[in-house]
Amino acid sequence: MNTADYAARFREIRDKVESQERLTLDDGIFLYDPKVPLQEVGELANLVRERMNGNVGYFNINTHLNPTNVCVYRCRFCAFRSDLRDPKGYAMNDEQILARGQEATENGCTEMHIVGGLHHQKPYEWYRHIIELLTEHYPKIHLKGWTAVEINWFEFQTKKTIEWVLKDLQAAGLGSMPGGGAEIFHPEVRDQLCEHKANTHAWLEIHRTAHEIGLRTNCTMLYGHVENAFHRIDHLLRLRELQDRTGGFQVFIPLAFHPENTKLSHIKKPSALMDLRTMAVSRLMLDNVQHIKAYWIMLGIETAQTALAYGADDIDGTVRHELIYHDAGATTPQFLTVDKIKDLISEAGREPIERDTVYRRIERDENDFTNWRSGESVDALAVS
Known part of the structure; x- marks a missing residue:
């Protein structure tokens, strides 16, 4: 294709987006072509972002808990896992877990x-x-806990159904599920990364079941390793198809691969340009997922801030005690203050709004920061 052909093809996609017509596999692959100007893709994603979520930038005040790093699987992309007898292996006891809650x-x-x-x-x-x-x-x-990979393991351990496991965890106090473990769905890639853990069918089936029993979940994609544009778009379309059926995904998080200390350490991590293009393409393809998150831990603070103009409407939160991506070489801080997060969002020209896990606006006591309540759904407030 020459320059004129690229411009004509992009106009076709822009017309689709402006008329709220769904993009196709070929459309998505085209948008990943480096010859398509990133700024134009970003502007188109921003149009959708503002149409769906207005001019706000969401964040939350959260902490991470990784109760153990001992793992039966040996995924090639993981720097967090440990063998039982490895000096870095650990399993937290009740006292340590309660201290984290306190x-x-x-x-x-x-x-x-x-x-x-x-x-x-x-x-x-x-x-x-x-x-x-x-x-x-x-x-x-x-409590947002246990990825589909862990639920699949619990299913194996208990010899019970997915529904039984999820309802049992709900009864214990589980509030929602994170989106980890999705990686890349296509078997050409998934078999290279993690051939023994929960496969694509299991991941999708677990999230479908969670949605059916009233558990909201997140969804993710790990990019920048051995996959290509086709695999990424195929992944997004599988998520979009499930969302059409259940409506249970509340936010999508594109996760940039960090290769240090993994079995793929020879791979160069994704550039900021790839991060922003993936953010924008994800916003354009996932027309039925309300929120797109720029996870600053993996992207870096500056790229996450910029992503608020490339389709993202959420920058995650304070993120205390994150270990998994820092073990893989993430050089971002261990946590950010609330004031710092608000400043990042404001500097990007967005209005910072604190939300809870299921996207309700948080209202705090002016005299006691630790006294808070969840208010209205932010989705009802955003466009208005």
Whole structure:
């Protein structure tokens, strides 16, 4: 294609977007072509972003809990996992878990993000107990826990159905699910990255079941390793198809691969230009997922801030105690203050709004930052 052909093809896509017509696989692959100006793709994504979410930038006050790094799987892209007898291997006890809950409460956190390794000596009841323990002592904190990979492991351990496992965790206090473990769905890539863990069908089926029993979930894509544009768009379309059926995904997070300390350390990590293009293309393809998150831990603060003009409407949160991506070489801070996050959003020309895990506006006591409540859904407020 010559320059005129590229321009004509992009106009076709722009016309589709402006008329709210759904983009196709070929459209998405075209938008990944480096000959298509990134700024134009970003402007188109921003049109959709503002149409869906107005001029706000969402954030939350959250902490991470990784109860163990011991894991039966050996995914090539993971720097976090450990063998049982490795000096860096650990499993947290009740006292350590409760201390994390206390710290979260004292810092005004509304969410605890709980994921970890699949410890072959820890029964399902140990994982369930973590949810139950935190719910008993800190009932106000929303527990977003266990990826589909972990749910698949619990299914194996208990010999129960997906629905039984999810309802049992719900009864213990689970509030929603993160989107990790999706990586790339296409078997050409997934088999290279993590051939033994939960496959694409299992991941999608677990999230479908979660949606059906009323659990909202996030969804993700790990990019910048051995995949190409076709694999990324194929991944987004599979998410879009499930969202058409259930409507249960609340936010999509594109995750930039960090190669350090992994079995793919020879790969160069994605550039900021690739990060922004992926953010923009994701916003354009996922027309039925309300929110797109720029996860600053993986993108870097500056790129995440810029992404608020490339389709993203959320910058995540304070993110205390994140280990998984820092083990893989992330050089971002261990956490950000609330004031810093608000400044980043404001500098990007957006209005900072604190939200809870399921996207309700947080209202805080002016005299006591740790005293808060969840208000209206932000989705009802955004466009108005």
